[in-house]
Amino acid sequence: AQRVTQPEKLLSVFKGAPVELKCNYSYSGSPELFWYVQYSRQRLQLLLRHISRESIKGFTADLNKGETSFHLKKPFAQEEDSAMYYCALSAGGTSYGKLTFGQGTILTVHP
Amino acid sequence: GEEVAQTPKHLVRGEGQKAKLYCAPIKGHSYVFWYQQVLKNEFKFLISFQNENVFDETGMPKERFSAKCLPNSPCSLEIQATKLEDSAVYFCASSPSRTGQETQYFGPGTRLLVL
Numbered sequence: 073a074q075r076v077t078q079p080e081k082l083l084s085v086f087k088g089a090p091v092e093l094k095c096n097y098s099y100s101g102s103p104e105l106f107w108y109v110q111y112s113r114q115r116l117q118l119l120l121r122h123i124s125r126e127s128i129k130g131f132t133a134d135l136n137k138g139e140t141s142f143h144l145k146k147p148f149a150q151e152e153d154s155a156m157y158y159c160a161l162s163a164g165g166t167s168y169g170k171l172t173f174g175q176g177t178i179l180t181v182h183p
Numbered sequence: 184g185e186e187v188a189q190t191p192k193h194l195v196r197g198e199g200q201k202a203k204l205y206c207a208p209i210k211g212h213s214y215v216f217w218y219q220q221v222l223k224n225e226f227k228f229l230i231s232f233q234n235e236n237v238f239d240e241t242g243m244p245k246e247r248f249s250a251k252c253l254p255n256s257p258c259s260l261e262i263q264a265t266k267l268e269d270s271a272v273y274f275c276a277s278s279p280s281r282t283g284q285e286t287q288y289f290g291p292g293t294r295l296l297v298l
Contacts, residue, residue: 077207108289115289115290115292116289117288117289118287121286122280169287171216171228172228175224175225176224
């Protein structure tokens with residue numbers, strides 16, 4: 073069975089500082105990985121997915137299969153980045169499409 | 184519609200009562216997923232549909248939970264004889280396909296409180 077771990081429940085940084093939200097996964101196959109974000113009073117929405125190799129709102133995430141990690145990074149945090157972030161994995165086989173989420177990390181960016 | 188809609192926003196039930204939640208996926212999306220989030224913790228997958236067919240129901244507590252997606256109707260998730268531990272936010276998501284790479288679009292959730 074697959075599992076996603078986000079070791080930090082809370083993360084606080086100051087505006088302009090670099091930020092890294094950690095995500096580790098366990099899955100024997102080749103996973104698809106995502107970062108979803110939930111801003112205050114908004115619905116959960118996709119931030120980025122590893123297959124696209126995009127940078128969204130300055131965030132990037134690299135899939136490291138050796139370390140089974142998919143950490144989310146941003147070099148200069150902004151106050152509007154304050155939100156709840158979820159790392160999620162989509163497995164293959166009959167589980168295709170179903171997302172397994174981590175516990176989430178609340179990011180607070182202080183002015 | 185352009186967004187996934189869920190009704191009601193809030194639902195309060197006494198223990199043992201029935202609860203029914205609704206989800207209207209984005210028009211043109213063939214796949215619907217239901218997730219349960221207890222106490223702001225991780226999301227637990229319940230069930231997925233491809234159109235009106237159950238695709239994966241491995242997360243469903245079979246005894247009291249049931250779900251349907253009928254043509255031309257919102258999808259529904261029903262809990263018979265609710266228990267205190269069913270108190271959670273229930274999220275619905277839709278996707279144009281089920282491939283692992285597709286974005287899932289989430290609804291705002293229905294907050295169920297069982298007293």
